[in-house]
Amino acid sequence: MARWEPGAAERLRQAALELFATRGFEQTTATEIAQSAGLTERTFFRHFSDKREVLFRGQGLLVEAFVTGVDAAPPDTSAIDIVASALQSVASFFPDERRSDSRTRQFVIDQNPALQERERHKLAGLATTVADALRARGVDDLAARLAAESCITVFGIAFTQWIREDEQRSLAEIAADVFGELLTLAGKATAHRATPADRAAGQSRETVAARHRS
Amino acid sequence: MARWEPGAAERLRQAALELFATRGFEQTTATEIAQSAGLTERTFFRHFSDKREVLFRGQGLLVEAFVTGVDAAPPDTSAIDIVASALQSVASFFPDERRSDSRTRQFVIDQNPALQERERHKLAGLATTVADALRARGVDDLAARLAAESCITVFGIAFTQWIREDEQRSLAEIAADVFGELLTLAGKATAHRATPADRAAGQSRETVAARHRS
Known part of the structure; x- marks a missing residue:
């Protein structure tokens, strides 16, 4: 959707981001987002199931x-x-x-x-x-x-x-x-894949790196 | 703490795991955990702030x-x-x-x-x-x-x-x-770190791997 003629969804998204950033996510309602975008709440809910969906x-x-x-x-x-x-x-x-x-x-x-x-x-x-x-x-x-x-x-x-x-x-x-x-x-x-011999040794606290250092 | 003489915290933890696994976490109360461990609810809360803490x-x-x-x-x-x-x-x-x-x-x-x-x-x-x-x-x-x-x-x-x-x-x-x-x-x-020349080319869709394949 072109920038100079944004559709409702994009206008709502921009308005929501602006309000979330300035007022906080919790403090912003879908109605306010719609108003800020010059649209109705009904239009908001035609595009998004809730305000969280705008972000995700x-x-x-x-x-x-x-x-x-x-x-x-x-x-x-x-x-x-x-x-x-x-x-x-x-x-x-x-x-x-x-x-x-x-x-x-x-x-x-x-x-x-x-x-x-x-x-x-x-x-x-x-x-x-x-x-x-x-x-x-x-x-x-x-x-x-x-x-x-x-x-x-x-x-x-x-x-x-x-x-x-x-x-x-x-x-x-x-x-x-x-x-x-x-x-x-x-x-x-310097660590390698453990070999069966390493496993048999079973020295789990010792590092693979130390054992294999060349 | 040795297995054959578990203290209250360990007995509560074992009882809780057992109940969580069989009845479900939500369906298990702190009181039930304490009872199952042969201890009081008060003892439970002396050891854990809530039932979730048993797991974490x-x-x-x-x-x-x-x-x-x-x-x-x-x-x-x-x-x-x-x-x-x-x-x-x-x-x-x-x-x-x-x-x-x-x-x-x-x-x-x-x-x-x-x-x-x-x-x-x-x-x-x-x-x-x-x-x-x-x-x-x-x-x-x-x-x-x-x-x-x-x-x-x-x-x-x-x-x-x-x-x-x-x-x-x-x-x-x-x-x-x-x-x-x-x-x-x-x-x-086969991918390498991008070089300044790669950046100048700016072909972001092309893979680094493809550009550097030797």
């Missing part, structure tokens, strides 16, 4: 973007490259024009424990969905879960950085940087 | 175990090796004798959305605390966040596996395996 409707699209990104990677791509690729396609759904709205939305959520919980719940569900999409491609269960969690971790950190007031880089650039940092970090590990 | 008291100890593990790593250990080491010390707090109780506790939590939310909240806080402990050691902010999140991811996956009915390995062994799998996964990445 985008979730469905985000989940879809991740799954589409995972599905779009070429066959035989490794799990980690699939999620790197998915991160980049998801990042393109957050152009710089959305940065200010995303920042306001996050500010509203950070003020309200119930909204924070909803957000955490969303992120947990997102990791599950990405893992499912990876398994559907034949990635084994453990690798799918680890790659999905890493993907959401990188996305979360990159997103938080993207909406900082002083940040200029695009979300795609930041996500690539954070992802690169994760690989760099992992590359510094 | 261990959290403080878990957080402490992670921080202790991070602090105990030798100086100049890389962030990833620090968390590998912390994971191993935390794992030693879950000996096989606790496996059955941990399984029951998780079963109770999985039945109840409010308890699940509390658990998610706990895990989110745990990652923050581990990241703080890493930063306190001089690890830079991004590496600290990534290492901490990876640590909690590995712990969560390993823990879920540890309490499976058919699992025989110790939590330390599983954590080492899952951690090893994460390193293996990261090692397969």
Whole structure:
């Protein structure tokens, strides 16, 4: 929907974000949002089931973007490259024009424990969905879960950085940087996969790193 | 506290787990827990502020175990090796004798959305605390966040596996395996950190992996 002729849903969303940010989420009613947007309460409820949905409707699209990104990677791509690729396609759904709205939305959520919980719940569900999409491609269960969690971790950190007031880089650039940092970090590990011999030793307090240090 | 002479807190905890698992968390009262343990309601409330605390008291100890593990790593250990080491010390707090109780506790939590939310909240806080402990050691902010999140991811996956009915390995062994799998996964990445040239190109939809494939 073009910016210069926003439809009712977009007008309501903008009005809601503004009111949530200035008055607080709890203190804002659907009626006030509708009034502020020059629309009726009835119109509000034609577009949103409640005021919380104004903040969380985008979730469905985000989940879809991740799954589409995972599905779009070429066959035989490794799990980690699939999620790197998915991160980049998801990042393109957050152009710089959305940065200010995303920042306001996050500010509203950070003020309200119930909204924070909803957000955490969303992120947990997102990791599950990405893992499912990876398994559907034949990635084994453990690798799918680890790659999905890493993907959401990188996305979360990159997103938080993207909406900082002083940040200029695009979300795609930041996500690539954070992802690169994760690989760099992992590359510094001296720990190896535990071998059956390690297990037989059963020295659980001793670190794998120490045992394998070369 | 030895098993053959459990104190009031331990008797209450065992009785509570049993009742939560058989009747459901919501359907169990503090009075019933106390009765089942052969104690008074007053004794219950001397030990726990409410029935939910029976399930979550261990959290403080878990957080402490992670921080202790991070602090105990030798100086100049890389962030990833620090968390590998912390994971191993935390794992030693879950000996096989606790496996059955941990399984029951998780079963109770999985039945109840409010308890699940509390658990998610706990895990989110745990990652923050581990990241703080890493930063306190001089690890830079991004590496600290990534290492901490990876640590909690590995712990969560390993823990879920540890309490499976058919699992025989110790939590330390599983954590080492899952951690090893994460390193293996990261090692397969063909994606690199984005370079300034990549950014200038600004092709956010194209994957970093594709651009850097050698």
